[in-house]
Amino acid sequence: MRKYEELAKVIIENVGGKDNVISLAHCYTRLRFKLHDEKKAATEVLKDMDGVVTVVQSGGQYQVVIGNEVGDVYDEIVKSQGIAGASSEAESAEPEQKMNVIDRFIDIVSGIFTPVLGMLAASGMIKGFNAMFVALDFIDANGGTYQILQTIGDGFFYFLPIFLGLTAARKFKMNEFSGMAVGAALVYPSLSAIIKGEPLYHLFTGTMFASTVQMEFLGVPVILMNYASSVIPIIATIYFGAKVERLLLKTIPTIVKGFMVPFLTLLIVVPLTFVIIGPVSTWAGQLVGSAANGIFQLSPVLAGLFIGAFWQVFVIFGMHWGLIPIMLNNVSVQGFDPVVVTYFGASFAQTGVVLAILLKTKNKKLKSLCAPAFISGIFGVTEPAIYGVTLPRKKMFVISCIGGAIGGGLIAFFGMKLYMFGGLGIFAYPCFVDPVSHDISGMKYGMIASIVSFLIGLGLALPFYHDEKEEEKIFVVKKDGNKILEKEILTSPLIGEVMALEEVPDDAFSSGVVGKGVAILPSEGKVIAPADGTVMTIFPTGHALGLITDKGTEILIHIGIDTVKLNGQYFQAKVKQGDKVKRGQVLVEFDLEKVKAAGYSVITPVLITNFQQYLDIIGTEKGNIDYKESLITVIA
Amino acid sequence: MIEIQVTITNTSGLHARPAAQFVQKAATFKSKVKIAANNKVADGKSILAVMSMGLKQNTQITITTEGEDEKECSKALEDMIKSNFGEE
Numbered sequence: 086m087r088k089y090e091e092l093a094k095v096i097i098e099n100v101g102g103k104d105n106v107i108s109l110a111h112c113y114t115r116l117r118f119k120l121h122d123e124k125k126a127a128t129e130v131l132k133d134m135d136g137v138v139t140v141v142q143s144g145g146q147y148q149v150v151i152g153n154e155v156g157d158v159y160d161e162i163v164k165s166q167g168i169a170g171a172s173s174e175a176e177s178a179e180p181e182q183k184m185n186v187i188d189r190f191i192d193i194v195s196g197i198f199t200p201v202l203g204m205l206a207a208s209g210m211i212k213g214f215n216a217m218f219v220a221l222d223f224i225d226a227n228g229g230t231y232q233i234l235q236t237i238g239d240g241f242f243y244f245l246p247i248f249l250g251l252t253a254a255r256k257f258k259m260n261e262f263s264g265m266a267v268g269a270a271l272v273y274p275s276l277s278a279i280i281k282g283e284p285l286y287h288l289f290t291g292t293m294f295a296s297t298v299q300m301e302f303l304g305v306p307v308i309l310m311n312y313a314s315s316v317i318p319i320i321a322t323i324y325f326g327a328k329v330e331r332l333l334l335k336t337i338p339t340i341v342k343g344f345m346v347p348f349l350t351l352l353i354v355v356p357l358t359f360v361i362i363g364p365v366s367t368w369a370g371q372l373v374g375s376a377a378n379g380i381f382q383l384s385p386v387l388a389g390l391f392i393g394a395f396w397q398v399f400v401i402f403g404m405h406w407g408l409i410p411i412m413l414n415n416v417s418v419q420g421f422d423p424v425v426v427t428y429f430g431a432s433f434a435q436t437g438v439v440l441a442i443l444l445k446t447k448n449k450k451l452k453s454l455c456a457p458a459f460i461s462g463i464f465g466v467t468e469p470a471i472y473g474v475t476l477p478r479k480k481m482f483v484i485s486c487i488g489g490a491i492g493g494g495l496i497a498f499f500g501m502k503l504y505m506f507g508g509l510g511i512f513a514y515p516c517f518v519d520p521v522s523h524d525i526s527g528m529k530y531g532m533i534a535s536i537v538s539f540l541i542g543l544g545l546a547l548p549f550y551h552d553e554k555e556e557e558k559i560f561v562v563k564k565d566g567n568k569i570l571e572k573e574i575l576t577s578p579l580i581g582e583v584m585a586l587e588e589v590p591d592d593a594f595s596s597g598v599v600g601k602g603v604a605i606l607p608s609e610g611k612v613i614a615p616a617d618g619t620v621m622t623i624f625p626t627g628h629a630l631g632l633i634t635d636k637g638t639e640i641l642i643h644i645g646i647d648t649v650k651l652n653g654q655y656f657q658a659k660v661k662q663g664d665k666v667k668r669g670q671v672l673v674e675f676d677l678e679k680v681k682a683a684g685y686s687v688i689t690p691v692l693i694t695n696f697q698q699y700l701d702i703i704g705t706e707k708g709n710i711d712y713k714e715s716l717i718t719v720i721a
Numbered sequence: 722m723i724e725i726q727v728t729i730t731n732t733s734g735l736h737a738r739p740a741a742q743f744v745q746k747a748a749t750f751k752s753k754v755k756i757a758a759n760n761k762v763a764d765g766k767s768i769l770a771v772m773s774m775g776l777k778q779n780t781q782i783t784i785t786t787e788g789e790d791e792k793e794c795s796k797a798l799e800d801m802i803k804s805n806f807g808e809e
Binding site: 633641650652695 | 745
């Protein structure tokens with residue numbers, strides 16, 4: 086593949102050199118780089134380069150669109166430039182390169198959860214329904230049916246660190262079985278028995294870091310925590326473990342690598358986790374606990390807002406284990422807990438957000454995840470909702486925290502108390518009934534607070550949720566023997582806001598079957614020709630027209646949704662069927678305000694209808710577009 | 722090969738949206754689809770072609786389907802036109 090050698094070299098030079106490349110993968114037409122710093126890439130130079138169609142920067146990926154020969158160019162880069170190609174697995178992984186630490190963190194956590202989301206949703210449903218069956222007295226809470234269903238539903242949650250050990254190991258490129266072995270060690274059942282046993286001695290008694298030590302490892306005190314169902318400890322451990330493993334792989338002789346590497350990795354990583362992560366998590370939890378208590382003394386409502394807002398965050402980090410003892414203590418000493426109970430709204434807020442996304446999204450995959458996440462959320466099992474739906478979409482997670490906060494504030498305001506430990510979600514209501522006076526007002530407050538949290542989650546998420554522009558809005562058909570790169574750039578026929586086709590409120594267009602392209606929400610009632618061509622068809626009503634460009638691209642522009650019903654009113658066609666038009670020539674004028682006032686959406690799909698003849702159809706990355714700015718690139 | 726004749730009954734004729742629905746439906750079948758009317762013939766799987774026929778209400782059209790699923794295809798398209806594309 087001599088002919089691609091030069092191209093490969095120049096591309097690497099212009100993405101900022103080999104050292105700037107984190108990884109490289111390719112799809113049908115594009116080289117997909119992950120770069121350390123996208124600013125180092127000479128994007129304009131690349132765009133103008135022979136053999137490069139254009140550059141697309143999207144979702145943390147720097148994509149150089151090559152066309153049909155992308156496979157050859159890729160091979161050449163891997164071979165002559167010494168850049169290791171990413172496996173197909175890495176290709177589907179979440180983009181890693183993002184601006185800040187929080188983004189990166191969320192990306193990593195959601196990436197690690199992606200492979201287990203289906204299982205998470207399934208287990209959540211089983212747990213939820215099982216709780217419902219007991220609440221409705223279908224089955225006995227002490228009977229075998231309940232026990233076995235609970236085993237099925239909770240087994241996955243309880244041993245979650247083992248599963249996350251596997252997916253985290255994939256993510257951080259560690260041996261998968263070593264990852265699982267680390268996870269298994271963390272949740273080894275006899276450890277949780279030891280936690281419940283008598284402590285050896287106490288450390289830092291009387292301070293915020295007061296801890297009980299149940300065991301020592303080679304003389305070092307080990308502060309155990311409950312690792313069952315935990316998330317962050319295993320991820321942190323595997324992140325570190327992957328580094329240890331890599332170091333060992335380099336230093337240990339090949340002949341004994343097979344067992345020595347996992348042998349030493351486990352012996353180093355697991356004890357360190359117990360010695361470091363245990364106390365850090367425990368102390369962080371205690372810190373949160375005393376903060377919550379302190380705020381509660383000052384103002385219960387403030388404490389409610391605080392706990393309600395951050396409960397889900399505490400759960401992600403396992404810090405809620407610092408709050409649970411306060412709850413236990415309050416119930417056993419006073420007979421009720423008024424502090425930690427303020428968490429109650431949080432799961433409802435999550436569920437409300439999930440319902441909003443379920444109603445709004447057009448993404449089938451997301452929809453199929455939202456439904457079980459919603460159902461198990463009602464029963465108080467929010468993991469599918471958090472890790473599958475809201476956390477990866479940060480704004481949605483924040484909204485759920487707001488809903489949780491208001492719920493928590495309300496609970497504190499009402500002075501609602503928790504008297505006993507029982508069900509989760511909607512099955513927790515009976516826990517708020519005073520067992521002595523049989524006063525059920527607490528239950529009513531619980532219902533009000535949970536409904537408010539739910540509605541806030543739903544109400545805020547509805548207007549704020551938008552499907553992300555799907556990265557792969559391309560339709561690719563391989564053309565045989567066509568090695569000549571043909572492309573045509575279509576300029577914008579309108580001025581306005583660019584939207585993904587998926588957002589068009591009409592299935593005929595949003596499904597992409599009629600054509601591929603983008604939609605524009607125009608800010609002016611004038612449509613101009615996107616290229617030189619011929620008017621193939623224009624409706625007498627003037628609301629839709631078809632063009633064929635001189636290069637043979639067929640374009641459909643449909644002004645507004647359902648606007649045929651206006652029967653031509655407010656539309657004025659400036660051309661007729663068969664007319665030759667020049668780029669920029671006015672095709673249709675319409676009265677934007679009057680169309681809107683008549684109750685019609687003016688969102689205008691601009692579609693390539695003969696998309697099957699093209700390798701790739703690339704919509705602009707811009708959010709707003711002016712007349713004649715480049716809108717769609719088609720590649721033959 | 723199956724040939725059927727149908728009259729367009731929906732008020733606005735085979736304009737963009739119904740044309741899109743028609744093409745979308747046609748695309749789900751393997752058969753070739755042709756529409757003929759007013760001495761013109763169009764590829765029933767190309768929306769621009771269908772639209773450029775300018776088919777109005779009360780126009781009689783001939784739909785020709787040819788292929789392994791021609792029967793189902795013909796039936797589905799006929800039903801769609803007769804149902805007025807869901808318009809009132």
